[in-house]
Amino acid sequence: KYLNRKSTPMINRKYWKGLVGVDLAFWSCSSPTSSAVLSFLQEVQLSRSGSPIVVLREVEKAGKSLGWGHKPKTIRIIGRDLIRDLVVPTVDPSGESLIISPKDFERIKDASHVLTKEERAAQEATLKAEREAILAAVNERKKSMQLKEILRKKNEKLNDLEEEAKERAQYLLERAANLRMEQEEEIKALSEIVLEAKCHAIRDAQILEKKQIEKEMSEEQMRLARMMEVERQKANKMQDELEQKRKEELYRGRRYMMEQIEKNNELHAIRSEQRDQEAQEMLDYLERLQFEDERVSQRNGQDLDEEKTPSSGYSCICRLQH
Structure with a gap:
């Protein structure tokens, strides 16, 4: 191209x-x-x-x-x-x-072939199985060789130097085991001491935490009590203020009623006085009319009119008085 x-x-x-x-x-x-x-x-x-x-x-x-x-x-x-x-x-x-x-040609062909995921996994599994089989065979052969070596050493007679070395090694092993046991006992004792110290520390911490919680709870209760006391005082104050307002309203209502009663009494007295005055004026007026009628009757000399006029005037006076 x-x-x-x-x-x-x-x-x-x-x-x-x-x-x-x-x-x-x-x-x-x-x-x-x-x-x-x-x-x-x-x-x-x-x-x-x-x-x-x-x-x-x-x-x-x-x-x-x-x-x-x-x-x-x-x-x-x-x-x-x-x-x-x-x-x-x-x-x-x-x-x-x-x-x-x-x-x-086959080598180039194989090199150019791209393995799939399944083929690659199968190839890896095969290689892994082969390696495991080889390792198992090697370990089995190694164990058999070690067993043969142990049997050979047991059956073989030792000379004086080897016997002395064996006894010394056995002594050293026993001494090392004893020292290990002593160290284990000391370590166990130290572990118990450390564990006991941890337990005491945990217990002290729990006691301190409990005291702290109790202190906080008491402080919270005191705070709530103070808040409730403040609220109670506020409620009492509001109640007193409402009671005072109610008394003041009642006092003002009573005073207003007394004033209205006094005003009504005064108005009634004034009206009564006006009615009395009007009645008196009417009586005076009727008396004047009667007097005029009498004078007219005397002038005219009519006896009948003289009898009727006083009766009508007297009835008017009675109605006005009533």
Whole structure:
């Protein structure tokens, strides 16, 4: 793809260096290749010269032998929608094709195969089982060898030096065991002392915590008692104020009623006095009328009128008095 371009191609070095087993003799193109591309490809092959399937050749010689200098034969196909130029396939004229052995081919094939997750897990399990079997066999053989060595040492007779060394070792072992027992007893005693100290410390802490809780509870009760006393005093004060207001309202009500009674009495007295005065005025008026009637009757000398007039005036006076 890159070599078919006339200009200098943009080569991805990581891609080209990743190619293994590239035979430069098979690179061919229809256009002239720049020297930069050829030198880079030669560098790739030289850097991978350790591969067993790489055949190093001179690039320019291989190119001349393959006929890179001339254009390949093409056939033009004209269709309804497009025109295409097809390159006529040619056989490699050099005859230097790369041939590898079946073993190398299988190795490359196995290396190119990507294991799945299940295959990888099965392979790891197989390897693990093989390692465990090998370790078990090694341990079994080691135990059998140790058992044989112990039996050999038991059956073998000891000389004087070995017997003395054995007795000394036995003595040292017994002394070490006794010292260990003493140390264990001392350690046990120290552990009991430490445990007892911890128990006392925990008990003291619990007692202190209990006292602290009791103190806090008493303080809380005192605080609640003070709050209740304050609330009680507030309630008493409010009750006293309400009682005082009620008394004041009652006093004002009584005073207002007395004032209304006095006003009503005064008004009643005034009205009574007015009625008496009006009645007196009416009586005076009637007396004057009676007096006038008498004078008229005396003038006219009519006895009948004189008898009727006093009776009518007397009835009016009685009604007014009532």
